[in-house]
Amino acid sequence: MPNSGIDALLSVNNLTRLGQGLAVTLKLSIISIAISLALGLIYGIAMTTKNKLLYGLLKLYLEAFRVIPLLVWLFLLFFGGARAFGADTDGFTASVIVFSMWGTVEMGDIIRGAVQSIPACQRLSAEALGMTKARIYRHVIIPQAVRRFTPAAINLVTRMIKTSSLAVFVGVTEILRVGKQIIEFNMMKNPMASFWIYAFIFVVYFIICYPVSRLSKRLEAKWEY
């Protein structure tokens, strides 16, 4: 029987290593997403400011992440930062910082949009019913803002999980890097290894991101009004 090369994937040792790589990917993503949510809430609410100067600065920060590739940010912090400050930044920390800075502005922009999309007359009609400010927020403003925020935020979460693979370029041993190591190790005796390993990683990303993206679609449909 000809060697299909799938044994590069099926060895217990390799699967364990891929699993560890996946754990790093998830850890990196989850930490960045959590920070982005927390700081994004502050950033997003700050974006609704009437202060032109503050808004200008926040907007500039947002645009900086929209126009400059994330990889450039990552290199800048990892290599440039190490040079400039003599700090020995490790790849994982550098990745968390850059992904969080980026996630914060994207999450913030979504939150800003959600809050601002609630028309002023909604608040006015609730006030006309004699409701207190707190109750208006609880029953009228927040439920509507959350409905507009959630699908876009979930979408961003899948983007952040996918983007975490950039960490491979600053030496983080996440799933993609583990895959490459296994392929390089098997290069001579098993040329098909790269196919099986990448196919496996493909499926793993799909299994993680697809349900999340489906959830976002489901919520969108459910909350459509």
Added chain:
Amino acid sequence: MGILARGDDSVEILKIKGLKKTYGGKTVINGVDLTISRGEVAVVLGPSGCGKTTLLKCVNGLESHQGGVILFNGQPLGEGGLKWTLARQKIGMVFQSYDLFPHMTVLSNVMLGPLRAQKRAKDEVYAQALELLDRVGLSDRRDDYPRQLSGGQKQRIAIVRALCMNPELMLFDEVTASLDPEMVREVLDVMMGLAKRGMTMLIVTHEMEFAKAAADRIIFMDEGVIAEESEAGDFFKSPRTERAKRFLNTFYFD
């Protein structure tokens, strides 16, 4: 809502004295005195920008005023008087844009205020909501969302939403102005029905025929003041002021 005797002049429900409102430096309401009796239907007419909406919003505190007093059942409203959140539970308001809460069903829209602002019992509010919806012919739409309704239906629900609070006074601000012509009637009919039941109403409208039919009294405003106040019949037959004549003429074609 109780059935009240019509036109009982002895009971003043709303008394506005020397009301002043400014936006920035601009005076928009410049000394308005107005008394509304229980059961009375008063229609406010006047050219665009004369301060009709502002007057209504001052009455329930959606806009602050800079001078004068507003008494509701003899009690001053706002700072030092009856709190606005409480006042608004007795003074219902319906706006031009039928802004129902889009994330709630018709029934939830109607029940929100009574449950969350007035903290009334759910069973009782539910029964009243159904009865009121039935009265405007929309009880079968109770589980629909606002997006499933026509403009006229939404505006009738908005009226029911205000009525379910058992208001003593209703404010209407051009509630038919953004409706398609064929839907105007169904909303005006609901308001006529309210007038017949003795609801006290302060109505801003550009529907002259409706004003003639529903109003006890016409309050004609111009440039932030009440320029003329007359019995409805007299106003349309023989307006006393030049300004009112000119205003009425804009509604007729030669």
